[in-house]
Amino acid sequence: MTLGTIAIVGVSLAGFRAAEALRGQGYSGRLVLIGQEPHFPPIDRPPMSKQLLSGEYPVERARLSSVTDLGVDTLLLLPDVATGLNLDERQIHLRSGGDVQFDSLLIATGAAARPFPGRGGDLDGVLTLRTIEDSQALHEQLTPPCRLVVIGAGFIGTEIAATAKSLGINVTVVEASAHPLERGGGRIVGEYVRDIHAHHGVDMRLQSFVRSIDGDGRVESVTLDDGTVLPADVVVVAIGSLPNTEWLEDSGLPVDDGIVCGANLLVADTPFIAGAGDVARWYNPLFGCSMRVEHWTNAVEQAAAAATSLLAGPRAAPSHSSVPYVWSDQYGAKLQLIGITTGDFVLLERGPADAPLMVGAFIERDRVVGGVCINRPAAVSKLRRLVLRGGTRSDVEGVTAVPTAIRG
Incomplete structure (x- = not known):
């Protein structure tokens, strides 16, 4: 052709x-x-x-x-x-x-990567992560006793925090929302991810805003909106794209x-x-x-x-329907999200933060529109099928266990 x-x-x-x-x-x-x-x-x-x-x-x-x-x-x-x-x-x-x-x-x-909008974003030691060169530059600086501040607790921010913590780095995460991954997973998932990071020793400052990144040529600290000063040798800006x-x-x-x-x-x-x-x-x-x-x-x-x-060509081109899917590996736990993660959350299964386990579904107008699984790969395909066929709230009971309805 x-x-x-x-x-x-x-x-x-x-x-x-x-x-x-x-x-x-x-x-x-x-x-x-x-x-x-x-x-x-x-x-x-x-x-x-x-x-x-x-x-x-x-x-x-x-x-x-x-x-x-x-x-x-x-x-x-x-x-x-x-x-x-x-x-x-x-x-x-x-x-x-x-x-x-x-x-x-x-x-x-x-x-x-969205750059830091305030003062200090151009200091040495202030990085973003989008390319292999970014990853290599950050890797070279993550050596104990480095103090890392991650601005943003989305997927990239929380993954960087988990990786840095595994290297023995002192990690603080600053997030403007009330929960990590709030945009991607909602309140219940966010609270659980917060607890997992806390279990591994990450200092997570939620509902906090960065006033400035400070230093003389190179980053030395991060100042929050309430006046708190966080010492920092490296700062990663992970506030979206x-x-x-x-x-x-x-x-x-x-x-x-x-x-x-x-x-x-x-x-x-x-x-x-x-x-x-x-x-x-x-x-x-x-x-x-x-x-x-x-x-x-x-x-x-x-x-x-x-x-x-x-x-x-436009006359024969088929429509592209898709169930959004994203995964994240943190501390050996695999988090998987499918579909749209809004509406009512139906919690099906949850384990303690030291042994992460979660299954849940997102419901809008009685239709299953999304789901979350942590260390439950078999449940992912079941939830995806429900999203594709327009399954209802009653259908989620067959995914793994008896559900408990939670709004959030």
């Missing part, structure tokens, strides 16, 4: 898998891959806050494996950055000064917390452009709403779906 030149902007997980999907689905034309990271195949991101950060994995072990030959008619422009897009001319402007001509385009530029859409600002494409895609992942009414991965906000028919999902499984699934839509 030949459709001229397909350009993929962003060569991390979604972009790389999209290239493989295009070849696997029969596309034999010219393929141009543009990405700011020099590694190819790219480095897988989940180990960056865990095995790579701890030193357990060498870099090569975390490199994504190639399951498809991309062929000789594939041009790699690495490292380089797209700085603009001319739709009329079908050109991508590059930081290096050149232009790339394309017939079809797949946008997979991902997201960047921003989709990489700056290069699309003057393109005429719809951008709203990501590149806006239809249910088939094609962008607006433009049949030759698709989006995938962290940068894509698409209409998910399963839940009847638009969402942007920043998780590994979503990037892989959307890469294949976007490739299919580009090759099929």
